[in-house]
Amino acid sequence: MNEKPDVAEVKNVIEAKNVNRIFSVAGKDFQALKDIQLTIPQGTLAILKGRSGSGKTTLLNILGALDKPTSGQVFIDGKDVCRMSAYKREKLRRRQMGFVFQAVSLIPTMNAFQNVEFSMRMAGVRGKRSERVEECLKMVGLGSRMKHMPAEMSGGEQQRVAIARALAHRPRIIFADEPTAELDSAMGAEVVRLFKEMCEKEQVTIVMTTHDVGLMSAGDEIIELENGQMAGGI
Numbered sequence: 186m187n188e189k190p191d192v193a194e195v196k197n198v199i200e201a202k203n204v205n206r207i208f209s210v211a212g213k214d215f216q217a218l219k220d221i222q223l224t225i226p227q228g229t230l231a232i233l234k235g236r237s238g239s240g241k242t243t244l245l246n247i248l249g250a251l252d253k254p255t256s257g258q259v260f261i262d263g264k265d266v267c268r269m270s271a272y273k274r275e276k277l278r279r280r281q282m283g284f285v286f287q288a289v290s291l292i293p294t295m296n297a298f299q300n301v302e303f304s305m306r307m308a309g310v311r312g313k314r315s316e317r318v319e320e321c322l323k324m325v326g327l328g329s330r331m332k333h334m335p336a337e338m339s340g341g342e343q344q345r346v347a348i349a350r351a352l353a354h355r356p357r358i359i360f361a362d363e364p365t366a367e368l369d370s371a372m373g374a375e376v377v378r379l380f381k382e383m384c385e386k387e388q389v390t391i392v393m394t395t396h397d398v399g400l401m402s403a404g405d406e407i408i409e410l411e412n413g414q415m416a417g418g419i
Contacts, residue, residue: 196226197224197225197226198227198357199224199248199259199358199390200223200224200225201222201224201244201247201257201258201260202222202257202259203220203221203257204220204221204222204244204247204256204257204258204259205221205257206244206247206254206413217413218244218254218413219413220257220414220415221415222415223408223415225392226390226405227390228384228389229390230377230384230391230403230405230406231390231391231405231406231407232392232393232394232395232400232401232403232404233245233393233394233408233410234394234396234401234408234410235396235409235411236396237396239413240412240413241394242362242394243413244410245362245392245394248360249278249282249360249392250266250274250277250282251278253267261277261358262357279308280308281357282357282358282359282360283351283359284351284359284362285344285347285348285351285361285364285393286347286361286363286364287364287367289335289343289346290347291343291346291347292335293334293335293336294334295334296331296332296334297330297331297333297334297338297349298318298331298332300335300346300350301321301349301350302314302318304350304353305317305353305354308354310353317353317355318353319331321352324379324382325345325348325349326345327346327349330342340368341372341375344364344365344368345379348376348379348380348383352383352389355387356389358389358390358392359389360391361393361394363394363395363396364376364395365377366395370397373397373399374400374403377393377400378403380393381403
């Protein structure tokens with residue numbers, strides 16, 4: 186088992202400076218994010234909280250290099266993502282990031298093992314993929330369900346396959362947008378427990394959005410948004 190690094194060794198994996206995002210809606214400007222400033226250290230579970238429309242998903246997409254801010258800077262491991270070309274941003278997402286969304290989007294014609302292994306191939310991972318797939322599926326409690334198709338699995342099991350898929354290529358960061366929204370409270374708590382375990386074992390940094398107050402206390406970092414702006418913690 187990997188040990189947590191000493192405090193002196195921990196560095197910020199994500200940093201946002203003066204991030205603003207403005208959309209054009211019906212011919213008018215709508216400011217979804219206003220002067221966001223944050224840092225997220227390595228190996229932590231950071232939770233973005235806020236009501237619907239507060240800007241959580243917009244911020245997650247910008248931190249995950251899926252969108253660009255209208256102004257401001259986003260750094261991943263000290264590199265300015267906003268200055269990267271589209272190709273380099275895609276390469277960064279594919280190799281150093283993992284994504285878990287509310288809709289699990291598993292490939293229905295592939296079993297759990299194949300879904301996870303396919304994501305590793307897409308990330309350019311070569312060699313010993315099978316061992317890593319088995320390790321990740323066992324980590325999420327699906328060691329006996331590797332050959333099952335998505336249609337043969339519950340919603341919670343499918344979400345756990347999606348988590349294994351996001352983790353398999355050993356990303357630096359996993360972004361999860363409302364990953365527990367379709368799950369009952371017990372399964373939602375189990376997903377967050379898995380996230381905490383992955384932060385400790387794999388030293389991956391996880392950023393997830395949620396509006397479930399019952400899950401927020403599990404976060405190492407709580408980032409609250411209100412009308413697109415940073416608010417106080419819980």
